Amino acid sequence: MRKALTDQERQLVLEVFRLRYWQHRMNEDLKKKKFKIPIHVAIGHEALAAAVSRVMLKEDQLVLTHRNMAYNLARAGTLEEVYAEYQLSPAGAAGGKLGSMNLADRKRGVVYSSSVLGNNIPVACGLALAKQVKRDPGFVIVLTGDGAMEEGPFYEGLVFSKTIRLRMLILVENNDMSMSSTISQRRCDIDVQALCGSVGIPFRALRGNDPFEYLSALRAVRSLALEQETPVCMEAQLGSINQHAGPTPGWPTDPKNISLERGLVVEETDRDPLFVLKQRIGEELFEEFSNQVLSESGSMVS
Amino acid sequence: MATYIVALNQLIVSRLAQIPNMVLYGENINNGSHIVGMTRNLKAENGTRIINVGNCETTHVGVGFGLLLNGVSCILFAKQLDFMLLGLEHFVNTYNFIRAHREAGSLGSFTICVIVCDQGFQGPQSSFNGLGDICSLARVPGYTATNLKEAEQILRTQMGKPGFRFFALSQRLFQTEILDLELVHAAEDSSLFQYSEGSDASIVCFNFSLPAGHLLRAKLEERGIECSLFSAHQVFPPNWERIKSSVLKTRRLVVLDDSKSANLLAHTLLSEVVREIPSVQTIVLTRGSDVEFGVCPDQLQVDADSVIQQLESGIAVERQVR
Numbered sequence: 001m002r003k004a005l006t007d008q009e010r011q012l013v014l015e016v017f018r019l020r021y022w023q024h025r026m027n028e029d030l031k032k033k034k035f036k037i038p039i040h041v042a043i044g045h046e047a048l049a050a051a052v053s054r055v056m057l058k059e060d061q062l063v064l065t066h067r068n069m070a071y072n073l074a075r076a077g078t079l080e081e082v083y084a085e086y087q088l089s090p091a092g093a094a095g096g097k098l099g100s101m102n103l104a105d106r107k108r109g110v111v112y113s114s115s116v117l118g119n120n121i122p123v124a125c126g127l128a129l130a131k132q133v134k135r136d137p138g139f140v141i142v143l144t145g146d147g148a149m150e151e152g153p154f155y156e157g158l159v160f161s162k163t164i165r166l167r168m169l170i171l172v173e174n175n176d177m178s179m180s181s182t183i184s185q186r187r188c189d190i191d192v193q194a195l196c197g198s199v200g201i202p203f204r205a206l207r208g209n210d211p212f213e214y215l216s217a218l219r220a221v222r223s224l225a226l227e228q229e230t231p232v233c234m235e236a237q238l239g240s241i242n243q244h245a246g247p248t249p250g251w252p253t254d255p256k257n258i259s260l261e262r263g264l265v266v267e268e269t270d271r272d273p274l275f276v277l278k279q280r281i282g283e284e285l286f287e288e289f290s291n292q293v294l295s296e297s298g299s300m301v302s
Numbered sequence: 303m304a305t306y307i308v309a310l311n312q313l314i315v316s317r318l319a320q321i322p323n324m325v326l327y328g329e330n331i332n333n334g335s336h337i338v339g340m341t342r343n344l345k346a347e348n349g350t351r352i353i354n355v356g357n358c359e360t361t362h363v364g365v366g367f368g369l370l371l372n373g374v375s376c377i378l379f380a381k382q383l384d385f386m387l388l389g390l391e392h393f394v395n396t397y398n399f400i401r402a403h404r405e406a407g408s409l410g411s412f413t414i415c416v417i418v419c420d421q422g423f424q425g426p427q428s429s430f431n432g433l434g435d436i437c438s439l440a441r442v443p444g445y446t447a448t449n450l451k452e453a454e455q456i457l458r459t460q461m462g463k464p465g466f467r468f469f470a471l472s473q474r475l476f477q478t479e480i481l482d483l484e485l486v487h488a489a490e491d492s493s494l495f496q497y498s499e500g501s502d503a504s505i506v507c508f509n510f511s512l513p514a515g516h517l518l519r520a521k522l523e524e525r526g527i528e529c530s531l532f533s534a535h536q537v538f539p540p541n542w543e544r545i546k547s548s549v550l551k552t553r554r555l556v557v558l559d560d561s562k563s564a565n566l567l568a569h570t571l572l573s574e575v576v577r578e579i580p581s582v583q584t585i586v587l588t589r590g591s592d593v594e595f596g597v598c599p600d601q602l603q604v605d606a607d608s609v610i611q612q613l614e615s616g617i618a619v620e621r622q623v624r
Contacts, residue, residue: 102402104403112368114396115395116395119364119391119396121364122360122363123365123367123368123371123392123396125368126365126368126370127371129368130372131372133323133351133374153361159358160358163356
């Protein structure tokens with residue numbers, strides 16, 4: 001018999017459900033071509049995004065990539081402000097000034113988002129150095145990916161952050177995809193753990209899209225970074241179960257095949273955090289959460 | 303009078319002593335030659351931290367913008383302008399992100415103090431001198447240090463100011479005695495300086511050509527041709543009203559620019575002046591299209607006699623018309 005969820009666990013599960021539901025809604029409008037700007041849906045990133053948002057304290061800062069939708073939604077706790085930003089409205093999370101790929105919501109700790117692969121790691125190093133010189137508490141989390149880590153600044157950032165003893169987490173989202181190319185289609189394998197080990201940076205792997213495990217691992221990493229004044233690197237295996245950004249020739253999945261009418265789960269594999277949750281919490285509870293989220297208007301109740 | 307590099311180093315050190323809680327960083331910033339003397343005697347006082355860093359210029363530039371985003375003021379010292387090409391992406395993209403939504407007052411200050419290797423004989427890969435190219439691509443301000451008073455004002459008004467800018471030194475001038483010219487006018491934003499007022503010709507110098515422009519003015523004055531001498535910097539949008547007022551009076555514009563770029567701010571000035579002021583005699587002294595890419599003396603050649611001849615004939619024609 002499954003153990004009942006605690007209140008905190010329920011909140012985390014609800015967050016993952018909401019992130020999926022809101023992204024479905026964005027995807028439906030993307031299909032209807034309601035946006036002028038390129039939008040990168042991040043269906044499949046919800047467990048990690050919810051866990052990252054949960055682990056952040058007020059003093060922490062988050063630095064994102066162009067595929068930042070799930071993280072910005074998690075930090076905002078509402079669909080409206082992110083949606084309004086995508087409509088370039090003054091009511092948007094950044095006043096309609098930053099759009100999608102560069103959306104940063106400073107009041108919620110999202111300081112910088114970059115549409116240029118590898119660009120955000122040096123900036124994150126600067127943010128963490130600023131914390132160090134000002135003796136500000138907290139740490140900096142910077143998202144990157146299996147494509148961005150091919151860029152020189154990834155390696156430079158490892159060396160720089162370790163040398164200066166910066167309190168930061170370099171979090172690699174490995175979705176085995178850069179535009180339309182898988183890793184094997186474009187490069188040799190990179191052993192991130194060995195690479196980090198070569199410069200003395202602690203490394204942790206994340207697998208399976210379980211938000212509870214992710215949150216626990218991230219809390220441990222946050223403590224490690226703060227106590228040992230060190231950068232830490234994590235690599236999360238996940239899937240981006242949608243197109244690159246709207247219709248993209250050659251992209252293996254088409255958002256037209258992803259439909260809210262088919263329910264919240266998109267893929268019945270462990271690439272889909274909603275499917276993982278369904279296995280973990282059971283059909284009955286899954287239906288309960290689904291019904292709750294589907295009945296909400298778009299704002300986070302909690 | 304001190305040499306150019308000694309004077310510039312002293313100006314930088316004394317200006318930095320007035321700004322607390324800075325991060326000063328760069329390769330060899332506190333080792334060896336201290337970047338050819340540029341960073342000698344920097345002090346880690348008043349909360350200022352000096353960080354000697356490894357060879358990763360892209361990261362250095364991104365770090366500066368991260369510090370700026372979190373309200374910290376910093377200076378990146380760099381040995382060669384061409385190294386900054388590795389940071390070009392941040393000048394354009396990262397700073398655009400910042401400028402798109404943040405008020406300048408909420409930011410720290412980020413200045414790059416960089417040496418331009420324009421001394422000649424540097425070889426094909428170390429002689430990039432087009433500060434204006436980087437500034438133009440990113441629409442960021444860039445100031446060249448050509449003389450004492452101008453450098454002092456630029457450092458006083460720009461270093462420590464919220465936002466980003468370049469401050470560039472010319473290695474060709476390092477061992478020369480620093481110019482100390484009497485200022486007639488200095489724009490508040492340090493975009494334009496004027497050193498003399500004359501009624502016969504207006505000389506405008508870009509990049510590091512002011513010493514050459516100063517010599518040219520002296521030779522012209524020996525021939526009785528009185529000149530207004532200007533030094534213009536890469537500030538966008540430029541305000542050239544003072545230059546245009548001068549040209550309206552002199553009807554003669556001599557433009558000097560020693561940058562090897564094919565895209566010069568000097569050309570923008572010329573087109574504006576020609577469009578707005580009819581019948582202006584213009585003399586353009588730039589590197590031209592035959593820039594050598596190999597090892598060479600690599601300098602702007604100013605043929606003063608030719609300029610004198612052109613101006614004198616222009617003046618003679620004007621007197622005949624009168």
